[in-house]
Amino acid sequence: MSAHGPAERLPRLRAGGRVDQLHVLAFEWTKLRSVRSSAWSLFLAVLFVIGIAGIAAYVQIHHYPSEQALRANVHPLPLSLAGVQLGQLAIGVLGVLTITAEYSTGMIRSTLAAVPKRLPVLWAKALVYAVVTGLLMVPSAIAAFFLAQAVLSTRHVSLAFGAAGVTRAVAGAGLYLVVVALFGLGLGALVRNTAGGIATFTGIMFVLPPLLDVLPASWNRAASPYLPLNAGESIMQIQPGPHLAPWVGLGVFAAYAAVAIALAALLLVRRDV
Amino acid sequence: MIVARGLTKDYDAKRAVDELTFTVEPGVVTGFLGPNGSGKSTTMRLILGLDAPTAGTVTVNGCAYRDHPAPLREVGALLEARSVHPGRSAYSHLLGLARSHGLPKRRVDEVIDLVGLAGVARRRSGTFSLGMGQRLGIAAALLGDPETLVLDEPVNGLDPEGIHWIRELMKGLARQGRTVFVSSHLMSEMALTAEHLIVIGRGRLIADTSMADFLEQASPRLVHVRTPQEERLRALLTRRDVGVVERDRGLEVRGLTAEQVGELAAEHGVVLHELAPQQVSLEQAFMELTHDRVEFSSEERKAA
Numbered sequence: 001m002s003a004h005g006p007a008e009r010l011p012r013l014r015a016g017g018r019v020d021q022l023h024v025l026a027f028e029w030t031k032l033r034s035v036r037s038s039a040w041s042l043f044l045a046v047l048f049v050i051g052i053a054g055i056a057a058y059v060q061i062h063h064y065p066s067e068q069a070l071r072a073n074v075h076p077l078p079l080s081l082a083g084v085q086l087g088q089l090a091i092g093v094l095g096v097l098t099i100t101a102e103y104s105t106g107m108i109r110s111t112l113a114a115v116p117k118r119l120p121v122l123w124a125k126a127l128v129y130a131v132v133t134g135l136l137m138v139p140s141a142i143a144a145f146f147l148a149q150a151v152l153s154t155r156h157v158s159l160a161f162g163a164a165g166v167t168r169a170v171a172g173a174g175l176y177l178v179v180v181a182l183f184g185l186g187l188g189a190l191v192r193n194t195a196g197g198i199a200t201f202t203g204i205m206f207v208l209p210p211l212l213d214v215l216p217a218s219w220n221r222a223a224s225p226y227l228p229l230n231a232g233e234s235i236m237q238i239q240p241g242p243h244l245a246p247w248v249g250l251g252v253f254a255a256y257a258a259v260a261i262a263l264a265a266l267l268l269v270r271r272d273v
Numbered sequence: 274m275i276v277a278r279g280l281t282k283d284y285d286a287k288r289a290v291d292e293l294t295f296t297v298e299p300g301v302v303t304g305f306l307g308p309n310g311s312g313k314s315t316t317m318r319l320i321l322g323l324d325a326p327t328a329g330t331v332t333v334n335g336c337a338y339r340d341h342p343a344p345l346r347e348v349g350a351l352l353e354a355r356s357v358h359p360g361r362s363a364y365s366h367l368l369g370l371a372r373s374h375g376l377p378k379r380r381v382d383e384v385i386d387l388v389g390l391a392g393v394a395r396r397r398s399g400t401f402s403l404g405m406g407q408r409l410g411i412a413a414a415l416l417g418d419p420e421t422l423v424l425d426e427p428v429n430g431l432d433p434e435g436i437h438w439i440r441e442l443m444k445g446l447a448r449q450g451r452t453v454f455v456s457s458h459l460m461s462e463m464a465l466t467a468e469h470l471i472v473i474g475r476g477r478l479i480a481d482t483s484m485a486d487f488l489e490q491a492s493p494r495l496v497h498v499r500t501p502q503e504e505r506l507r508a509l510l511t512r513r514d515v516g517v518v519e520r521d522r523g524l525e526v527r528g529l530t531a532e533q534v535g536e537l538a539a540e541h542g543v544v545l546h547e548l549a550p551q552q553v554s555l556e557q558a559f560m561e562l563t564h565d566r567v568e569f570s571s572e573e574r575k576a577a
Contacts, residue, residue, distance in 0.1 A: 007445025
């Protein structure tokens, strides 16, 4: 019998240690920043949001060489936010993945063994991912706006950041992506499976709106603004149209995300891992 | 200390764990033995609160696992399947777990050094061999310096040196007064490490006994004898109501020790050319035990 086996070489741990919401936040932050897929998805989202705005502006000024034609056909704001369309896919998919990857790899067992009360994990994931998305996407949307305006201004067409509703619409695009992140995360936590989660997310966001066209026109007009995508995108509108008021729309979209996360929370404490 | 009382788990219509009642005491390695699919892993998940029991309770160090303010300080677990994101390094995996309890960063290096992963800790764990993955799981189990360890098939995938290492580790942890509960489907493995055994089959408790008693009870007396006076010896033996069969140009005697057979032969002047006690493999004994009980219980159910 060896008195200095492996067990004896392990130093004893004096410090107390306990699980609380703050520690679980640090846990989730450590997890998010330590896999490459997070960095890649976020990098792509930034690239899409800023890059597509620049490219779109560049293409437009060459397509409409005259200032008049450009003014008549292109609105500087939607053009500046064109990259949000693709950016939201990267953000939403990463939202799904932050939770479903834990299930597919088995990491969830380690996570929930460390935090057996479970709910702090969901809250921490949501908060960490929302804050990271916000900190990256609000500046990205603003950068996209200024990049597009810089390109357009070579043809003397541009929109001031201070013009009515513009600040709200541009910063709101970043906030919209925060809600996309949370919606993806909530759906991922409900479905617990990567393929299913991504299908559910893209289905609700992008397939549902055109599907409503099969309804009678009056029904479609009534229901359409309340779909997650359409409601959320209201925050980016500065022209009148068939959409909800900007903050109401974002609020409706946020409510969808909240419902998804609340249902996921209910199931998380009930289901076996 | 782990205390299970009437622990039961159904998955849909299938009963995986069936009214298990047992206590795992500190200070010894307790082997948790059963064939594959007998409910060992399910029991371990129930202990850790990953699955909720259909009926019954299980507590660790006095209360349900989820009610501990610092679960990793109470129980260190190595779970059956990999429980690690392959894209994350061993270091980041352990750092995250340490963060969840506010444990110091230095602790991560300590457990990495102990399990011998220092050279590869920054590599993505997906590139690890099965054995390295096991070592990472053991590092995670030891992170919180827990009083109780729950290890599901820890020798899986380890090389001989690694197997020796984990045996020494488990014995050492038990010597330090910790509770060590380790599952295996290999009786031979348990025989080398465990002092106490809990045996299950089809989710039911078959034995809860010391290793010494289990071995005593499991290995039947079996002796191989070779003699030129086979007929005479056979007659002597059958009179004593023991089992005798012809095997390998000799007799196989069931129910007497080699000493008893030798003395009987000497008493009656029978010449022996060979007298050898036969070892029934522990594996065999364990299989027979679990098999019998399983058969018995299904017969029982039919009768009921």
